[in-house]
Amino acid sequence: MKIDFSKANVFDKESMKGKLSSLEIPSVSDFSCFDFSTYDILPAFIDVHVHFREPGFSYKERIATGSQAAARGGYFAVCTMPNLNPVPDSLGGVNAQLEIIKRDSVIKTLPFGAITKGQNGLELSDMEAIAPFVCGFSDDGKGVNDNSLMREAMVRAKALDKIISAHCEDGSCIKDSKEAEWKQIERDIRLVSDIGCKYHVCHISTKESVDLIRDAKKSGVNITCETAPHYLTLTDGDKEDSGRFRMNPPLRDKIDMDALIEGICDGTVDMIATDHAPHSAEEKGRGFDRSLNGIVGLETAFPVMYTAFVKKGIITLDRLVELMSLNPSERFNIPIDSFTVYDLNEEYKIDPNSFATMGRSSPFAGNSVYGRCLGTAINGKWAYLSERLKKDI
Numbered sequence: 001m002k003i004d005f006s007k008a009n010v011f012d013k014e015s016m017k018g019k020l021s022s023l024e025i026p027s028v029s030d031f032s033c034f035d036f037s038t039y040d041i042l043p044a045f046i047d048v049h050v051h052f053r054e055p056g057f058s059y060k061e062r063i064a065t066g067s068q069a070a071a072r073g074g075y076f077a078v079c080t081m082p083n084l085n086p087v088p089d090s091l092g093g094v095n096a097q098l099e100i101i102k103r104d105s106v107i108k109t110l111p112f113g114a115i116t117k118g119q120n121g122l123e124l125s126d127m128e129a130i131a132p133f134v135c136g137f138s139d140d141g142k143g144v145n146d147n148s149l150m151r152e153a154m155v156r157a158k159a160l161d162k163i164i165s166a167h168c169e170d171g172s173c174i175k176d177s178k179e180a181e182w183k184q185i186e187r188d189i190r191l192v193s194d195i196g197c198k199y200h201v202c203h204i205s206t207k208e209s210v211d212l213i214r215d216a217k218k219s220g221v222n223i224t225c226e227t228a229p230h231y232l233t234l235t236d237g238d239k240e241d242s243g244r245f246r247m248n249p250p251l252r253d254k255i256d257m258d259a260l261i262e263g264i265c266d267g268t269v270d271m272i273a274t275d276h277a278p279h280s281a282e283e284k285g286r287g288f289d290r291s292l293n294g295i296v297g298l299e300t301a302f303p304v305m306y307t308a309f310v311k312k313g314i315i316t317l318d319r320l321v322e323l324m325s326l327n328p329s330e331r332f333n334i335p336i337d338s339f340t341v342y343d344l345n346e347e348y349k350i351d352p353n354s355f356a357t358m359g360r361s362s363p364f365a366g367n368s369v370y371g372r373c374l375g376t377a378i379n380g381k382w383a384y385l386s387e388r389l390k391k392d393i
Contacts, residue, residue: 056085076338243284243291278359
């Protein structure tokens with residue numbers, strides 16, 4: 001049966017005015033009429049940087065649990081990184097992941113193919129064979145340090161009309177240093193300027209990175225970038241001796257956070273991604289220095305950003321939807337055919353024990369936020385429906 005959206009606050013992806021109802025919303029079958037007038041209907045989100053850990057590391061996360069977490073956060077599509085076993089560097093490796101996705105995912109789960117075989121940075125993957133089945137190429141977790149190899153990867157990616165999504169970390173620099181990030185971005189901008197491939201920078205965290213990307217865009221370089229909620233709301237001074245504050249790149253200084261905020265305000269930063277990276281409780285329970293890098297974020301990204309930026313008037317809700325839905329849709333060619341229902345007035349404390357993801361490590365645990373996801377519909381069917389809506393519908 002049809003749901004009544006006539007009085008709902010429906011985001012208008014065409015005019016960007018936010019209050020109009022021209023966003024085409026599919027009927028959701030098998031449910032009775034319900035008045036959504038107190039809720040906001042938004043285009044569902046896209047996260048271009050997640051780790052779902054299957055195949056190979058299902059003790060950390062499974063595609064089933066990761067996709068459920070995404071739906072509960074308002075996401076209808078995610079792009080999964082290739083640090084898996086087998087690595088998706090060949091048709092066999094990609095198919096191993098696609099089989100699990102087809103069986104278990106409740107959302108659109110789109111794999112990245114690896115840039116190099118085994119992500120070892122020595123030899124390019126079978127890019128031509130896997131290109132029809134992947135959303136792009138990345139060696140996330142490792143920078144491609146061989147200049148000639150990265151150049152050849154960009155040439156081949158351009159011929160295949162696929163994006164290179166780069167984890168920028170120069171191995172010749174001090175690990176976790178700011179220079180390790182921005183020096184490789186600087187190199188890649190030179191390569192992209194020459195080659196002209198589609199190029200995207202993962203999880204930028206430094207002022208220098210923002211400045212380089214801003215200047216490159218002004219020069220016409222085909223470049224986009226992402227940052228994450230933790231880099232926009234936390235600094236190195238906020239970290240505790242806990243694995244929930246350990247990630248790669250690490251939290252930076254306030255000058256870096258301020259530069260990233262300026263970047264999302266002026267358009268330099270194109271999208272918000274979570275780098276959702278679950279680990280086991282043991283792997284994240286060794287204190288800051290000995291825990292593995294990675295935190296979870298799919299179920300907290302929108303409420304954290306809405307509370308810290310929209311509620312405070314730093315950016316508009318329209319801009320947040322651009323960052324989390326419209327811009328990744330355009331850049332990664334993922335059509336938006338889904339919506340999410342949010343109660344933007346509900347305040348609550350983030351409780352990792354309530355997460356759908358198998359990961360529990362969040363730097364936002366215990367924080368009070370606004371914005372509760374009540375449902376996410378994909379192609380006219382609910383991928384997630386909260387108990388509240390189940391009761392009322």
